[in-house]
Amino acid sequence: MTAIVEIRNLRKTYAGGFEALKGVSLKIEEGEILALLGPNGAGKTTLISTICGITNPGGGSVTVNGHDVVADYRNARRVIGLVPQEINLEPFTKVIDTVKFSRGLFGKPRDDAYIEKILRQLSLWDKKDSRSMELSGGMKRRVLIAKALAHEPRVLFLDEPTAGVDVELRKDMWEIVAELKANGVTIILTTHYIEEAEAIADRVGVISKGELLLIEEKDALMARFGQKHLQIDLQDPTSEIPKSLSDYDLTLSDDGGCLQYNYDTRGERTGITQLLNDIAAAGLVLRDLRTEESSLEEIFVSLVREEVA
Numbered sequence: 001m002t003a004i005v006e007i008r009n010l011r012k013t014y015a016g017g018f019e020a021l022k023g024v025s026l027k028i029e030e031g032e033i034l035a036l037l038g039p040n041g042a043g044k045t046t047l048i049s050t051i052c053g054i055t056n057p058g059g060g061s062v063t064v065n066g067h068d069v070v071a072d073y074r075n076a077r078r079v080i081g082l083v084p085q086e087i088n089l090e091p092f093t094k095v096i097d098t099v100k101f102s103r104g105l106f107g108k109p110r111d112d113a114y115i116e117k118i119l120r121q122l123s124l125w126d127k128k129d130s131r132s133m134e135l136s137g138g139m140k141r142r143v144l145i146a147k148a149l150a151h152e153p154r155v156l157f158l159d160e161p162t163a164g165v166d167v168e169l170r171k172d173m174w175e176i177v178a179e180l181k182a183n184g185v186t187i188i189l190t191t192h193y194i195e196e197a198e199a200i201a202d203r204v205g206v207i208s209k210g211e212l213l214l215i216e217e218k219d220a221l222m223a224r225f226g227q228k229h230l231q232i233d234l235q236d237p238t239s240e241i242p243k244s245l246s247d248y249d250l251t252l253s254d255d256g257g258c259l260q261y262n263y264d265t266r267g268e269r270t271g272i273t274q275l276l277n278d279i280a281a282a283g284l285v286l287r288d289l290r291t292e293e294s295s296l297e298e299i300f301v302s303l304v305r306e307e308v309a
């Protein structure tokens with residue numbers, strides 16, 4: 001794989017002295033979907049804005065497709081599409097005109113067939129003559145994507161693409177992103193919805209306080225930090241965990257009816273067989289067993305909490 005975006009030791013200090021990026025280095029591979037997670041104010045938008053040439057870096061460098069985003073910003077911008085967090089559409093302009101205009105801004109020749117293709121892909125073709133003010137919030141978000149794609153970028157940045165969007169439309173967006181990836185577009189998205197990263201990202205980066213805490217393949221991340229929980233429902237509630245089970249990582253539900261056993265998914269031995277024997281020996285009778293895996297959300301929260309501590 002080749003890197004299409006290379007970020008080296010990127011720093012940004014806003015006027016007033018706030019250090020929003022503290023030396024971020026990152027390579028983004030061509031064709032991948034990278035999700036950037038991080039709490040409010042972590043620096044995600046600042047990072048995206050700097051890569052897109054909207055904010056000037058205070059130090060370090062970024063190249064996109066080999067073009068430096070400061071020294072060679074025109075060529076860098078040509079390959080970048082940006083879907084901003086805020087909806088910034090002109091209320092009286094027709095959908096098709098706003099999308100065509102975006103293409104023109106990059107000096108690309110008129111290509112009505114391509115514009116039709118992206119509007120159809122985003123289910124906007126029947127709205128092409130509607131003014132932005134006549135569209136729902138979700139449709140406006142689609143128009144922003146169409147605008148960002150109008151000049152055929154190879155790298156698409158989506159800054160919280162599904163903020164405030166209903167569940168159904170969110171899933172539609174995920175499909176759109178998957179289709180774009182299939183067409184060879186590299187996608188970087190920021191999101192607060194961890195299930196979004198879990199559903200569509202190839203890699204996940206976690207940013208907190210201007211630093212990249214980690215960047216890793218999603219599946220490897222889930223396997224590395226993942227814990228499994230075995231829920232053991234008891235026939236009769238118990239008031240406390242029997243002393244003979246004190247060596248196990250067990251928690252008892254408030255109603256005393258369920259024991260939760262936490263174990264490492266990487267461990268060669270889970271200890272479950274022995275635990276079940278010991279539970280029986282302690283006189284507890286099982287009613288049911290369920291296993292659950294920790295979600296990316298739990299992993300993320302524990303990482304950011306460690307950072308804050």
Ligand SMILES: Nc1ncnc2c1ncn2[C@@H]1O[C@H](COP(=O)(O)OP(=O)(O)OP(=O)(O)O)[C@@H](O)[C@H]1O
Binds near residue numbers: 016020040043046
């Ligand atoms: N123009 C600016 N001037 C001064 N400080 C700024 C400016 N823009 C952003 N900041 C500060 O930089 C920090 C990072 O902001 P940024 O918007 O990059 O965070 P974010 O991770 O995108 O947050 P969110 O998830 O809330 O969108 C915040 O503390 C913010 O207040």
